[in-house]
Amino acid sequence: MDYQFKDIEKKWQRFWADHQTFKAADKTTKPKYYVLDMFPYPSGAGLHVGHPLGYIASDIFSRYKRLKGFNVLHPMGYDSFGLPAEQYAIQTGQHPAITTEANIATYRRQLDQIGFSFDWSREVRTSSPDYYKWTQWIFMQLFNSWYNKDADKAEPISQLVAHFEKNGSAGINAVCDEEILSFTADEWKAKSTNEQLAELLKYRLTYLRESTVNWCPALGTVLANDEVKDGFSERGGFPVEQKKMMQWSMRITAYADRLLKGLDTIDWPEPLKEMQRNWIGKSVGALVKFKVSPLENGIGQDEVIEVFTTRADTIFGTTFLVIAPEHELVSTLTTAEQKAAIEAYIAQAKKKSELERMADAKTVSGAFTGSYAINPVNGEKVQVWIADYVLAGYGTGAVMAVPSGDQRDYLFAKQFNLPIIPIIDIQKIDNEADPTKEGHYINSGFINGLTYKEATAAVIAKLEELGAGKAKVNFRMRDAIFGRQRYWGEPVPVYFKDGLPHLIKESELPLLLPEVDKYLPTESGEPPLARAEGWKYEGARNNSIGNKSAKHAGEEASNEAHLTGAYRETADPRYYELLKKFSLENRKNPTEAENILWQLLRKDQTGFKIRRQHAIGLYIADFVCLQKGLVIELDGNHHKLNKEADDERTEALNYFGFDVIRITNEEVLSNANDVFEKIKEKLAILEDRELSPTQPSPVGRALKKVSPTGGDLEGAIYDYELSTMPGWAGSSWYWYRYMDAQNQNEFASKEAIEYWKDVDLYIGGSEHATGHLLYSRFWNKFLKDLGLVVEEEPFKKLINQGMIQGVSQKIHISTAGKSNMNLIDGLPVHTQNTETFLMSSDRRAEMDSNESNATKILYNTTEHNVDIRFVDSKTNELNIREYIKWRPEYENSIFWCSGGYWHKNEFHEFENSNGEKRFFTKPEVEKMSKSKFNVVNPDDLIERYGADTLRMYEMFLGPLEQSKPWNTNGIEGVFKFLRKFWRLFHDDAWNFNVSTAEPTKAELKSLHKIIRKVEEDIERFSFNTSVSSFMIAINELTDLKCNKKSILQDLVIILSPYAPHICEELWVMLGNDAGTLSYAPYPKFNPQYLIEDEYAYPISINGKTKMNLNISLSLEPKEIEAAVMANADVNKYLDGKTPKKVIVVKGRIVNIVA
């Protein structure tokens, strides 16, 4: 039978699934090999041909390693939390879990039909509670750890507490916040629990702090630095602004040095390592303190400006200081005369958006504060300026400006006429700064005459002696923000009590993601999780609730409230005592109006319970009916509030779900009964308020329940953290889960981790360079510090597969729509109000190069993408009929070619034209994407050629690591190759026909050439060249008419990683057991078969090859030279000249210098 790829592929895919052929063993004597693909996000768009590229490479490698006798772990799963599903949920109301599920199904179907050898029994999904339980668990370990710089590793926070109890804060060398307290052991013990917790938060590896974040209003979330491009969100391209928010952060900076050093130990592409190095941004320099020269009024006394510099050696060239506009000393240092200028500058700098600042990078701006600082090494007074080229977030937010050595300082000095002092003898500073480190110092006090190295050491020593500075290493990398104001992510296993974060119990994991009515922030800007009803942590009840999920605890609480009818309201606990005091005082001293109204409202006279002076959030309502959610406010002399404040109260109360009616004191005093009736009416029409006493406060999340008149409800319910973890949380440890995916007790067992250790080969895109790949290394190092994993680096060898771009087809369409064209005397002519025209690319090019600008303007067109289905990829000819079906608005349009035009399916030829009748589009390489209509779907190709052809063709395209445009044109060549391979096993009538005869020398040579070649190629990940070699081998064997079983069987094994389906089929036809091919031993290369007696030496004269000469390989160079010189043809080329020299490289070449 001919090669029936469809049946074969289906059959074997089912066989592999049914027999779990690729299940990795847990206990084995085989050496392990772990091949991993970067975690895919299952997007709704499905796969295009670019996606499987890396998977095919890793699959070939995995299959190859199995043949080589390794126990291979090659898993696949889904990074299934993330923005696209959530965006879709917002638009459609569809739960992201459902969308995700559907996307995964599509993804899986597409993966399966390519024939990957994944061990699906280990599949993981980050959005599954079984999985994110452990993401939350790792978060808890981070929370419970601090970084001990002396030990250079993370340690349990309990060790830190033990130290505090014994020695106080002395002797601790930690990576922590800047504002830590100093205390003795006794002082520590005297602190309240909350004070202690607040202090410990400054040390924890995951901690809360107010950070300036990239806030994207359109997405309603905070973005990581690498998710922001040029002031816009990478996803969606929405504007991003800076905003201060309380955020969870990860103290990745603790690991900065180890992350940097580790790069030298791993086999990754150099550009990728370089990106990480830049991102970490280590700079070695010094911290220098400049004392502020006090003003006449004494202001600035004792103030010090700290600067960071990498060129301490240039300190004598400092002619002014520049501090960031946001620097904390700006207001202190600004003199009265300069105040206006400084304020104006700050206002202007604030207004500038990120984008404008970037566009503006060349213009120099700044303002003088009026103050001076003193250079510690020479006592000179220098001016202190502010300028936005100094960034508040880097170093100390202040620089010592050395205009002779730093270009930005130089431009600044020129702009504002500040002095420029040369400090190195060979410095050339006439036109620009010269940052040289060569030469000897001048104008530099005690370092005059020294060289760079000597000077740097001398300056730092001097600074230390003066107490004015010290050597310091600075990192560009910032701690990573670890919260997203989003729904579709892991909940943070934290609740708040007294405004402080506490972990839930380990036994309560996973903290399930609650259901919400909408996937949007609340009206007050709280994250979507604030919408979850009854989603609260119930502290005191925990013991009785036991292991039940926290969501259940919340439900129970609200059920109970229903039973008792207890409508209760939340007061802000931070102000609870104060609020209680005020409300009691108010109650004791009511105004006259209040008193009158209270007599009418009390004791259920309205039919409902009314409370007075009751705290809600930060406010004390005059009267409130909690059941109906009605607040009655008395305005007048009592409150002395202006209208604005009243409105604010109303808004806040509305937010809590209350209606507010306002009554003036006069109304009550003049006619109390009318007011009473009005209130009764209002109460009658209002529905009962929903029993969800859980709305968060806009003033703070740390709410707890208090009774209406005060008094803490014991066993209170606490708020959970409402933000969720960022996308990188789940992917920062997933490779460990694959080692032991079903484990219910640990994220992975010790045995599994000790066996699999790390990823031997990791394949994926370089877009993860500063995100996933950095965070993963960070978490891995942390887990290692805790003794949970064994390797310092998780990904030993990494390969970036290149991007596959699409080829778009562009069409030129008249700009102004139906206004530009008419047909006059059979020629398209520009007039008004007629038809659109479309221009063939050759016509457009012709017009652009030959005709006047006026014509070009007249026939102005814009480029539009055409679906590539309507274009012949070889000729770029557009199928106009099909195109019109797709875009019916162009049904009556004119399709203008170089030799005429098409109109309503008729071609009108121009007179005397020899131009084209065909309508061409313009191909252009760009990103493959649905919106560009240039997506090539692997499903279509598999339908036409089969998975084996697709796999081999993707590899054949070119080097794995190189980016390249997809072009389907060559795929037939690969298909032909497979068919030719199939043919080797069959006679002319397609009957299976294999001979058991002994192979010939030539056949063995072909076989062993390919065995060695493929082995070498796979080991260096050069898959494209091995496909070529297969073609050569099959061509050779076809020429030899080889159908020897011993040759073909080995060939089946070595080809099977590339084209597994056809090989499985042939393997069985050759008489082997089904399913044994995947673990067959790789054929052993025998160099004996390649030994030659003769070699066709290329003979070159002066380096130019002229001819080949067969010479025995046993001859030595001298003999070869003699043989060559004796040859008649060689002498013909020499044309009588005597050679000056003859170079002979045995087995390589002969070169005659004439």
Place this chain on the structure above:
RNA sequence: GCCCAGAUGGCGGAAUCGGUAGACGCGUUGGUCUCAAACACCAAUAACUUCACGGUUGUGCCGGUUCGACCCCGGCUCUGGGUACCA
């Protein structure tokens, strides 16, 4: 601006250690088969030149090292990626 990677026929690419540049595939051209088309098969295919044998040029550009350079060195140009007032 800085850092990194790359540039080879009409196209994708090969040349693994400084040793025959253009393997393999696509496309194109010619041929066989066919009533015809498709498929399949055979042959040619870097450019220039020559009826042909052959000759000349040729791996982005300029120069160097070497018996010999796509490969090593120096200086540029262009393309792609990363990154940015980082002190």
